[in-house]
Amino acid sequence: MENNLDINxxxxxxxxxxxxxxxxAFNLLVRKYQRKVYWVIRxxxxxxxxxxxxxxxxxxxxxxxxxxxxxxxxxFTYVYKIAINYSLNHLNRNKKILSRKVDFDRADLRSFDxxxxxxxxxxxxxxxxxxxxxxxxxxxxxxFNMRYYDNLSYEEISIxxxxxxxxxxxxxxxxxxxxxxxxxxxxxxxxxxxN
Amino acid sequence: xxxKYSIEYLKYSLxxxxxxxxxxxxxxxxxxxRLKTDFSLKEEYESIKKTFNFLDKxxxxxxxxxxxxxxxxxxxxxxxxxxxxxxxxxxxxLSLIWKIFIPAVPVIILAIVLLNDSNSDLAKDKNxxxxxxxxxxxxxEAVTKDDIVMRKEPEINNSVNDNNDKxxxxxxxxxxxxxxxxxxxxxxxxxxxxxxxxxxxEELDDNIYAxxxxxFNYEESEEEENLFYSDDDETESLxxxxxxxxxxxxxxxxxxxxxxxx
Numbered sequence: 266m267e268n269n270l271d272i273n274x275x276x277x278x279x280x281x282x283x284x285x286x287x288x289x290a291f292n293l294l295v296r297k298y299q300r301k302v303y304w305v306i307r308x309x310x311x312x313x314x315x316x317x318x319x320x321x322x323x324x325x326x327x328x329x330x331x332x333x334x335x336x337x338x339x340x341f342t343y344v345y346k347i348a349i350n351y352s353l354n355h356l357n358r359n360k361k362i363l364s365r366k367v368d369f370d371r372a373d374l375r376s377f378d379x380x381x382x383x384x385x386x387x388x389x390x391x392x393x394x395x396x397x398x399x400x401x402x403x404x405x406x407x408x409f410n411m412r413y414y415d416n417l418s419y420e421e422i423s424i425x426x427x428x429x430x431x432x433x434x435x436x437x438x439x440x441x442x443x444x445x446x447x448x449x450x451x452x453x454x455x456x457x458x459x460n
Numbered sequence: 461x462x463x464k465y466s467i468e469y470l471k472y473s474l475x476x477x478x479x480x481x482x483x484x485x486x487x488x489x490x491x492x493x494r495l496k497t498d499f500s501l502k503e504e505y506e507s508i509k510k511t512f513n514f515l516d517k518x519x520x521x522x523x524x525x526x527x528x529x530x531x532x533x534x535x536x537x538x539x540x541x542x543x544x545x546x547x548x549x550x551x552x553x554l555s556l557i558w559k560i561f562i563p564a565v566p567v568i569i570l571a572i573v574l575l576n577d578s579n580s581d582l583a584k585d586k587n588x589x590x591x592x593x594x595x596x597x598x599x600x601e602a603v604t605k606d607d608i609v610m611r612k613e614p615e616i617n618n619s620v621n622d623n624n625d626k627x628x629x630x631x632x633x634x635x636x637x638x639x640x641x642x643x644x645x646x647x648x649x650x651x652x653x654x655x656x657x658x659x660x661x662e663e664l665d666d667n668i669y670a671x672x673x674x675x676f677n678y679e680e681s682e683e684e685e686n687l688f689y690s691d692d693d694e695t696e697s698l699x700x701x702x703x704x705x706x707x708x709x710x711x712x713x714x715x716x717x718x719x720x721x722x
Contacts, residue, residue: 295532303523303531313523317531324535390518413515416481438472445511 272297276340284332291331295324298341302348308410309352309403311395319355323348338424345417346425349407356403397447401440408433409440465490471504478509 270282272293279297282290302323307316326347334343398406407426411417412433417425419433426433465473470491473482482488494501702710 292532292536295535299528299531303528304520307520307523311520313521317523317527320531321535321538325538328539387519388521390514391521394515394518395520412475413479434472438475441475441508441511444515445507448511448514 277336280331280334280336280340291328294327298344299324301341302344305345305348305410305415306352308398308414309349309406310355311399315355319348319351323351326351342421342425345411345415349411349425353403353407356406393448393451396451397444400443400447404428405436405440405443408436409444412437467494467498467501470494470501474501474505474508475512478505478512 270279270287270290270293274293276294279290279294283294299320303316303320306319306323307313310316310319323344327344330347334340398409401409404426408422411422411425412419419430419437422428422433423430428436465487470487473484473487473491476482477488477491482491491501495505702713705713
């Protein structure tokens with residue numbers, strides 16, 4: 266039974282094998298979804314170390330709760346929901362720390378602004394991006410990430426966050442407007458656009 | 461076609477339109493036509509497009525190179541640690557219990573011993589108190605008994621007077637109840653027979669004695685007789701008895717004597 270399973274096996278087969286006592290099946294599920302889970306969390310919390318801890322927590326939670334999964338939704342939707350919830354809880358706990366971190370990053374950027382004539386490398390883009398996303402409230406950040414980066418439908422987003430579909434569309438629009446405002450406040454934004 | 465959607469709804473749909481994620485074709489065409497005529501919608505479109513251009517070219521910092529190779533191992537390690545913890549937890553708990561219980565045993569034993577001692581002391585004290593109470597009670601009883609005995613003696617002495625509260629006149633004999641206790645209380649009564657009397661006055665004697673002594677129905681024991689009477693002490697005892705009476709009683713006796721025709 267164990268030899269028939271691999272990372273490309275159906276989720277239902279892997280889950281069934283795991284529930285039968287096959288821990289190798291769980292390892293396959295981890296390898297199959299670890300990147301997706303990590304990036305969902307990483308784009309929410311923006312810090313690699315925090316994302317690493319939370320990713321492990323999500324899979325530990327999955328290990329304990331997989332027997333309760335009834336298959337009514339897609340498996341990844343189930344995993345995604347756990348990941349988003351853990352991320353939101355983490356952000357709520359660290360609200361004050363994040364705000365201090367934004368100020369520090371802005372200070373760094375202001376010092377970097379003195380090198381306006383230099384080409385902005387990808388690292389700087391990343392920093393500008395992360396700074397812009399930090400300005401988003403937790404729910405708007407989750408909606409933006411799920412829609413823009415993960416291409417989830419508004420219906421799927423509403424199920425994961427337990428909100429209305431129309432509200433998700435408005436959240437997405439306002440999130441983009443906030444990112445736009447943050448980028449406009451950055452002197453390098455016009456330069457980036459030209460390039 | 462125009463006017464079906466509000467300008468605000470069209471603006472909310474612009475991000476999906478720009479990202480080419482529109483599912484509603486009718487809405488998509490509406491936006492396309494309104495962009496040609498509506499300046500505010502056009503301006504909104506340009507700013508969102510600019511933002512998306514930046515986002516498309518930007519990315520987050522990648523994790524370390526072998527991070528995803530190690531992540532399953534880290535997760536398994538944590539799972540093994542939790543499982544081991546759950547296996548050991550029983551023994552940990554047991555050891556914890558022993559760590560606490562063993563030092564606590566002598567303390568518990570000492571507490572029990574002290575408690576027993578205090579209880580026994582209390583019991584001893586209680587018994588002692590009970591004994592003291594008993595002895596006190598006994599003493600009080602003894603005192604009571606003594607009091608009774610003491611009270612009884614005069615009662616014994618006065619018992620012979622209890623039966624008579626008034627004088628008994630029996631013919632020419634007047635019995636003094638107060639003097640009844642003496643065996644030979646004699647009350648001399650004047651003989652009213654003139655033939656018998658030669659000197660009535662001389663007949664009077666200090667010794668008062670009754671002619672009908674035999675009819676003296678006072679009963680006394682021989683002991684009492686010995687205690688209270690002797691031939692030689694008869695007069696003295698009568699006098700003592702009389703003196704022991706209350707003034708009222710003495711007066712009463714004397715009045716009765718005077719009333720009698722002696």
